[in-house]
Amino acid sequence: MQTLRTHTCSEINTEHINQSVSLMGWVHSKRDLGGLIFIDMRDHYGITQVVIPPNTPFFSEASSVRSESVIQVKGKVVKREGAINKKIYTGEIEVIASDFTIESPSEILPFPVVNNLKQESDDTRLTYRYLDLRTEKMHKNILFRCHVIRYIREKMHALGFNEFSTPILTSSSPEGARDFLVPSRLHPGHFYALPQAPQQFKQLLMCSGFDKYFQIAPCFRDEDPRGDRSPGEFYQLDIEMSFVTQDEVFDIVEDLMYGLFENEAFTKRKITPLSNYDAKYIHNNRKIPCIPWHDAMDKYGIDKPDLRFALEMQNVEETLANTQFVVFSNTLAQKGIIRAIVLPNAAAQSRKFFEEADTFAKENGLGGLPWLAVKDGEWKGSIAKQLSDAEKKGLGSQLNLQNNDAVVFIVGINKLATQTAGGKVRLHLGEKLNLRNKDIWAFAWIVDFPMYEFNEDEQKIDFSHNPFSMPQGGMNSLQQKNPLDILAYQYDLICNGVELSSGAIRNHRRDIMKKAFEIAGYSEKVVESKFGALWNAFAFGAPPHGGIAPGIDRMIMLLLDEPNIREVITFPLNQKAMDLMMGAPGTVSERQLNDIHIQIKKL
Secondary structure, three states, rough: OHHHHHHOOOOHHHHHHHOOOEEEEEEEEEOOOOOEEEEEOOOOOOOEEEEEEEOOOOOHHHHHOOOOOOOEEEEEEEEOOOOOOOOOOOOOOEEEEEEEEEEEEEEEOOOOOOOOOOOOHHHHHHHHHHHHOOOHHHHHHHHHHHHHHHHHHHHHOOOEEOOOOOOOEOOOOOOOOOOOEEEOOOOOOOOEEEOOOHHHHHHHHOOOOEEEEEEEEEEEEEOOEEEEEEEEEEEEEEEEEEEEOOHHHHHHHHHHHHHOOOOOOOOOOOOOOHHHOOHHOOOOOOOOOEEHHHHHHHHHHHOOOOOOOOOOOOOOOOOOOOOHHHHHHHHHHHHOOEEEEEEEEOOOOOOHHEEEEEEHHHHHOOOOOOEEEOOOOOOEOOOOOOHHHHHHHHHHHHHHHOOOOOOEEEEEEEEEHHHHHHHHHHHHHHHHHOOOOEEEEEEEEOOOOOOEEOOOOOOOOEEOOOOOOOOHHHHHHHHHHHHHEEEEEEEEEEOOEEEEEEEEOOOOOHHHHHHHHHHHOHHHHHHHHHOOOOOOOOOOOOOOEEOOOOOOHHHHHHHHOOOOOHHHHHOOOOOOOOOOOOOEOOOOOHHHHOOOOOOOOOO
């Protein structure tokens, strides 16, 4: 029994009538009806209505108390004389106060906590985040986060995984985003780095023989903020397994995702059935389709496609091979690409619709957005007169165009740039035509990522994904193939156009690791220096292993249908990577700088 309160503000009901209780909480709202004061009293658990009679010695104090002040009330539980509030558990009773104490008065609020419409600026909300977290929506969001994380932990333990904690102070990595650096006091001129991910540590745990690892891991990256990415730090479900294939990693993650994203405690939506996808992407008894990276880029223009609607880009170069339309013929002559997107029942859209789409395409790097439409057997559109009847008939046949359908064309010389721009056009059109099914979860594995890419700025081969991944074909591929043709055992899990996680089957052999980094321009000496722990561990018998790391914040953001990741994090930074509540980043004293051997360079 607690000494300050006998009950919470959610647990009193008609069974407590005539009992004396002691409650503590915040003044949620107050109504002064002249002869009586009604206070809705709120704590973490709920709300109880308190009545202050006019003949009490604390009536004046209660009448002047501000919202969000913390109070203690003692009194008797009675049945409500007024209207019953069926929205709350305590709605049939009220407490007649016999004692009233203002434990901690509140000043005038910078914004309302009750019935908050989020009209204040984000910076104001983050400056007073402790007040923002009292609002009903934010309180529910953060508790929801707690429940999801608890579910994940219990599920991972049930699947035979053990939870490990890995270091926060570690060494800087040459790959990935910018590190947050921590200067060493004991070792002048040397720095720790906060981990961008526990990548090397979890691989070392596999080399240590622990077999199945997971962690709700904090990760730190000094990168620019976005709506779906928190600046500075974020949390991920870090997973690693020994003696596994890619499919066996998928089995674990699919079990987890189905348990989470079809759990009625968290969502009313269902995962899209496999029957909705092309049969060639369904194999090995997978619950989620596997789409090769090259297909994703060619069809959707992005490696995290929103699959809640179709609008696939289709290759029409063969159908238009002999076209006289100069825009298309010049593109084909320069080895460019032409893709078509069919817009079902869009022939009736206004000319303004297609003009706005054309403007959007130009803003995103395309020369424009040629279009056709078929209505009652007649062709119309910006290029209806430029294409021959045979070409239009061929397009109609290839694209299976129906009456009232329209088709837009994605045209460009640079393949990747054109695909990417086409992907943006696809999303734009899906939004404008309201094609997204907002009642489903559309998951997919994106697989077979290129191991390498060409860095145009530095004119060199770079890793395109995770440098610790196993190349498909192993050493033979590294020795015999063009590096840009080598695929890796790398994979992303995407949902509704959001990348939830990246993962890979790891490279666990020294010889393959040496060759893979050599292709990207790293000497053996550099690899040993930068990744010494893994390099050395692989010399003493390393198991084949792989893993993945779904983003906790992003999963919760999706489940809650929140557009911004700050809405699911307790104390996030703002868009400028600042903590306005705590005043971080901030200056430090000269003495502190001297302790860590740092001198500030004045600009």
